Amino acid sequence: MVHVVEDHIRGLQIDENGSQKDFHNSTEEFDDDGHARRTGNVWTASAHVITAVIGSGVLSLAWSIAQLGWIAGPIVMVFFAIVTYYTSVLLADCYRSLDPVSGKRNYTYMDAVKANLGATQVWMCGFVQYSNLWATSVGYTITASISMVAVKRSNCFHSSGHGAACHISNNPYMASFGIVQIIFSQVPDFHRLWWLSIVAAVMSCAYSAIGLGLGIGKALEHGHSHGSITGTSVGHGIGQITMDQKIWQMFQALGNIAFAYSFSAILIEIQDTLKAPPAENKTMKKATMIGVSTTTFFYMTIGCMGYAAFGNHAPGNLLTGFGFYDPYWLVDFANVCIVVHLVGAYQVFAQPIFAVVETWASKKLPKSKFINEDYAIKIPLCGALPVNLFRLTWRTMFVITTTLVAMLLPLFNDIVGLIGAYGFWPLTVYFPVSMYIHQKKLKRWSSEWNGLQFLSGICLLVSIAAGLGSIKGIMHALGHYRPFKTNY
Known part of the structure; x- marks a missing residue:
């Protein structure tokens, strides 16, 4: 070889x-x-972005707006969209060092940080980035299993009535999702996953459109509360919460919205799939605009229509919280689309972890056949698949680990909020802003430097608040949760 x-x-x-x-x-x-x-173009990159951005986060947006209300909810969503797009534009220019057109390539987010900010910060970046990607893989495993359980429960409610118990364990579904991921994880690299991202992007648009349609239909029915200016009500009556609960849930809503826009951690890796010319940063900026504008349209419409449909009682997961029962087959189809989408989204977030570990191992042991030798296995209708023993072993262990952790903590809103809070400030804001300041050699205390630092500071406070709210929610949920035994 x-x-x-x-x-x-x-x-x-x-x-x-x-x-x-x-x-x-x-x-x-x-x-x-x-x-x-490289053969990627603006459309494959847009597919990767949409696959990464439109994920399980979209399902929690109606609940998030319910915590914030009709004014603050949409404003916060627009804020995250603008910040994500702006900092992604800054980050796209970091793919090549010195010159964005002809400079040395940075193949990963960590490479870009190392080239611009030095070795000290690259370790912090690596820890945050890859732990965030791992946690996102856990979150997607949780969400996929909940959607699979929702299909089973939907059919149960249809046959036995809406009042039936229909309690189903999600552990077998998590295990089955893990098995599928073990198979797809053997695809050698990110470049060969373009087709899976396109399928996943189509699925994400499909279930988002279904959720939007069901929300509009529900909102047009009579007898519903269509929400309020300030969101969930504070008081002591039925359906009301205390002021402390209101504040914590508002913080958690910030984390959920932040999670819905989290893709900066893999932007450089997506950009590394693009062909040139045209310059990779120009293509990536166009793809980011397409991806963020598309997802923001879905987010605003789904979040707002979901809130209009259910008011302050919006479920934590729009399609699995069973605010919608009929037509049950459409709800089932939407949840199947979610599962198919998350199969691809899991790979989009896991592949950068696979790549960094395998590159490190290959450099440490360049003569090891276990690590470096590929064996071609012919698969009917698919051609030859290169199989590597190290890749097979370690990627399988990675999937097993994420699956086991998901089984231990299947807490949708709380985990989603915590992941969003943890990754938003450092990966979406701090590192792109810091690298831009270094590249442009901005003078300290200049107007542009002050503006960027102010933006970074505001986003840091948002991440801290969102993290505290999500931790509070997890602590509350763990008080009555039994690992491996709690059913939906």
Whole structure:
């Protein structure tokens, strides 16, 4: 087997026998850095962005707006959309060092941080980024299993009546989702997942549209509270909460909305799939605009119509909280779309972790056949799949770990809020802003420097508040939760 070693200075491809080949003359096979030619474009990148952004977070938006009310809810959502787009534009320029068109490529988010901010901050970035990606994989496992359980419960309610118990354990469904992820995890790298992201993006748009349609239909029915200016009511009556509960739930709602916009952690990895010309940063900015504007449209309409449909009693998960019972087949189809989407979204967030671990292992033990040797296995109708023993072993263990943790803590809103709070400020705001300041050599205390630092400070406070609210919710939920035994 030929192992390709990159030589960025001379532009040579070197095989295991020491022979050299000028890959600049092999433009059909390799890019300027010796990697296999990238083929991504604005549409595949947009699909990756939409797959990453429209996830389980969309299902909690009606509940989030219910905590904030008709004024603060949409304003907060627009705030997160603007901040995410703006900082993503800054981050897109960090894919190449020094010059955004011809500079040295940074293949990962950590590479970009190291090139701009140095080795000290790269360790902090790596810990936050990869722990956030891992936690997101846990969150997607929880959400997928809840949607699978919802299909089963929907059919139970249809046959036995809306008052039936229909309590079902989600553990078998988490295990089945994990098995599917073990299979898809053997796809070697991000570049070969474009088709899965496109399928997932179509599914996300499908269930978002269904949720929107059901919300509009419910909102048009008579006899519903359509919400209020301030959201959930404070008091001592039925359906009311205390002021302390109101504040904590508002904080948690911030985390849920932040989670709904979390994709900055994989933006550089998505950008590394793009072909050039045109310049990768220009394509990525267009893809980000398409992705963020598309998701914001869905978020605003679904969140607002869901709140209009259920008022202050909006369920934590719009499609699995059983505010909608009929038509049951449409609810079932929407939940199936969620599961299919999350199969792809899980891979989009897990692949950067797979890549960094396998690259590190290959550098440490370059002669190990267990780590570096690929074996071609022919699969009917799919061609040959390269199987690597190390990849098979460690990726399987990764999926098993996320599945077990999801079984221990299947708390949808609380976990979603905590993940969103944890990753929003450092990955979406702090590092992109800091790298931009370094690249542009902005003077301390200049107007632009002050503005960026103010933005970063505000977002830090938002992340802290959201994190505290979600931790409070988790502590409350754990008071009556039994691991592996609680049913839906």
